[in-house]
Amino acid sequence: MMQAKLLDVRDVTKSFGGIQALGGVSFDVYQGEILGLIGPNGAGKSTLFNVISGLIPVTSGDIVLGGTSLVGLRCDRICELGAVRTFQSASLLIGMTVWDNVHVASLFRPREHYARESAADCTARAIAFAGLQDRVNAVAETLTVGEQKRVELARAMASAPRLLMTDEILAGLNSTDSQGILDMLVQLKDQGMSIIFVEHDVRSVMRISDRVVVIAQGRKLAEGAPQEVARSPEVIKVYLGGRYAQNH
Numbered sequence: 001m002m003q004a005k006l007l008d009v010r011d012v013t014k015s016f017g018g019i020q021a022l023g024g025v026s027f028d029v030y031q032g033e034i035l036g037l038i039g040p041n042g043a044g045k046s047t048l049f050n051v052i053s054g055l056i057p058v059t060s061g062d063i064v065l066g067g068t069s070l071v072g073l074r075c076d077r078i079c080e081l082g083a084v085r086t087f088q089s090a091s092l093l094i095g096m097t098v099w100d101n102v103h104v105a106s107l108f109r110p111r112e113h114y115a116r117e118s119a120a121d122c123t124a125r126a127i128a129f130a131g132l133q134d135r136v137n138a139v140a141e142t143l144t145v146g147e148q149k150r151v152e153l154a155r156a157m158a159s160a161p162r163l164l165m166t167d168e169i170l171a172g173l174n175s176t177d178s179q180g181i182l183d184m185l186v187q188l189k190d191q192g193m194s195i196i197f198v199e200h201d202v203r204s205v206m207r208i209s210d211r212v213v214v215i216a217q218g219r220k221l222a223e224g225a226p227q228e229v230a231r232s233p234e235v236i237k238v239y240l241g242g243r244y245a246q247n248h
C-alpha cells in the first residue's frame with residue numbers, strides 16, 4: 001500500500017553568516033512512519049528542526065507539510081498546522097506546574113481540534129499518555145530528568161501534532177526511562193503519527209525507525225532502511241564507526 005506523504009523537505013539550505021549549517025537537504029516523511037535522523041555533532045539536525053518549526057528562517061529551499069508551504073510562516077502557525085518539536089535542552093516553564101506547562105501547549109493545537117476537545121481535556125489526555133497523572137501539581141524544576149522529558153512529550157502531544165520532531169529526547173535518561181519514551185513513540189506511530197527521531201543512541205534509532213536519514217556537515221549522506229544504512233561504508237566511516245556493529 002502506498003503511504004501518503006506528509007512532509008516534503010526540498011533542497012533546504014541554512015547559513016549563519018559564513019557557516020553553512022544546511023547545504024541542500026531533501027527528504028520526505030510519510031504518514032505513520034518513524035524517520036530516524038542521525039549524524040555527527042554539528043551535522044545540522046537541530047538546525048533542521050529549527051527551520052521546519054519556523055524558529056529560524058531557511059536561507060533557501062522549501063518545506064511543505066500536507067501540501068502547505070511552511071516557509072515564511074510564524075512558529076505558532078506552524079505548530080497549529082501540525083509540526084511540533086521537542087527541545088534538546090529542557091524547555092519547561094520554570095515555576096509552573098506540569099499541568100500549566102502542558103496546558104499552555106494545548107492552546108497551540110489546530111483550530112479544528114477546539115470543537116472536538118476542550119483545552120483541559122486535551123491537557124489531561126496528554127498528561128495521562130505520558131504517565132504523569134501523579135505529578136500534575138509538581139513544579140517543573142522539582143521533576144527528575146525522566147519526568148521532564150515526559151512533560152516535553154506531553155507538551156508536544158497537547159498541540160495535537162501530525163508531525164512530531166524529537167531532538168535527543170533520550171539524552172541523560174537511564175535505560176528504564178529511555179524504554180518508556182521509546183514505547184510512547186512507537187504507540188504514537190501506531191496511531192498514525194509521523195515522527196522525526198533525532199537521537200545519538202543509534203541502537204534505539206535502528207530499533208524503532210522505519211527509515212533512517214544520515215546527515216553530516218549539512219548534507220545528506222545516506223537514506224534507507226535501518227539495516228541498509230548501518231551497512232553503508234560511508235556512514236560507518238563518517239559517523240557510526242564501531243559504535244553499531246552490523247550483527248545487531
Ligand SMILES: Nc1ncnc2c1ncn2[C@@H]1O[C@H](COP(=O)(O)OP(=O)(O)O)[C@@H](O)[C@H]1O
Pocket residue numbers: 016019020021039040041042043044045046047048
Ligand atoms: N544560531 C546559530 N548561529 C550560528 N551558528 C549556528 C546556530 N545554530 C547552529 N549553528 C551551527 O550550525 C551547525 C549545525 O548545528 P546543529 O544544527 O546544532 O547540529 P546538530 O544538532 O546536528 O548537532 C554547527 O556548526 C553550529 O555551530
Ligand SMILES: [Mg+2]
Pocket residue numbers: 045046047088167
Ligand atoms: Mg542538536
